[in-house]
Amino acid sequence: MVISNSPSPLTILENGDRLNREEFERRYTASKIKKAELIESIVHVASPLLYTPDGKPHSNIITWLGTYQAVIAGLEVGIEPTVRLDDDNEPQPDAVLFRVNGNAKIDADGYISGAPELIAEIAASTVSYDLHSKKRTYERNGVKEYIVWRTLDRQVDWFILENGKYNKLEPDELGTIRSQEFAGLWLNVTAILSNDMSAVLKTLQDGLYN
Known part of the structure; x- marks a missing residue:
């Protein structure tokens, strides 16, 4: 076709x-x-979208990213913004975090153009295109960190771009993943999968102030 x-x-x-x-x-x-x-x-x-597998996790990711952005100057957080990546790709990610003077820019008509430093998506499972065609697209366009929360599988996949390819970050012994791109952006995976936002924000505070 x-x-x-x-x-x-x-x-x-x-x-x-x-x-x-x-x-x-x-x-x-x-x-x-x-x-x-x-x-x-x-x-x-x-x-x-259903509330439990989609709406609530989405809210939790935004709360986590928004709390980080409120402390660190020069960052923007977006909820489901249209992103003009290239001539064949215009996704609407569940959440983005990007630097004001970074790769992504705000066009005159209000859309994001270019690759945000971090994108997060809420997906049902590994069969979702978030982990296939969309992951390839983000990788190719230089999205430095890509988070996929697979709600039905109860897993969080966090990828970092190294030499043009995504490699997966693994939690440490405490169940925490630490961003390589944003200092102090720590995610307590066990807590967020259990909907324990108090513990998620406590771990984030540890990352920000330690």
């Missing part, structure tokens, strides 16, 4: 459509769809 490169009167956006970024944005803007992503030229339209 040939990727569409010419203007079209269509305003329909469906799973599996193959589009370039310009046509994807045009149709997305004209539609009533709340969340859609373009990954490797393929459209992914999000299903309605």
Whole structure:
């Protein structure tokens, strides 16, 4: 199937459509769809989100990142922002953390352009495209750290970019993963999987002030 490169009167956006970024944005803007992503030229339209496997973990990740951003100057946190990565990819990550003067910029029309330093996604399991096509896209575009919380599997995968490839960070003996890109950004994996946000924020405070 040939990727569409010419203007079209269509305003329909469906799973599996193959589009370039310009046509994807045009149709997305004209539609009533709340969340859609373009990954490797393929459209992914999000299903309605459930609270326990999606909404609550999303809130917890944002609380963790937002607490860190509130202490460290020069950082921005975003919730489901549209990110213009390249001509074939325009994801809408669950959360982003990026430096004000870093790789990612805010375009004149308000979208993020370029790769945020850190992206976090909430996924059901390893079958999700978050760990396949989207992971390849983030790796290729230079997202330095990528977190996938697999809620059904009760696992957190944290990848760091080294020599152009993602390598997985493992928790230490206390169950904590420490960011390599952001000093003091520590995640108590055991606590966040148990929905113990008090312990998650305590570990973060340890990272920030030790």
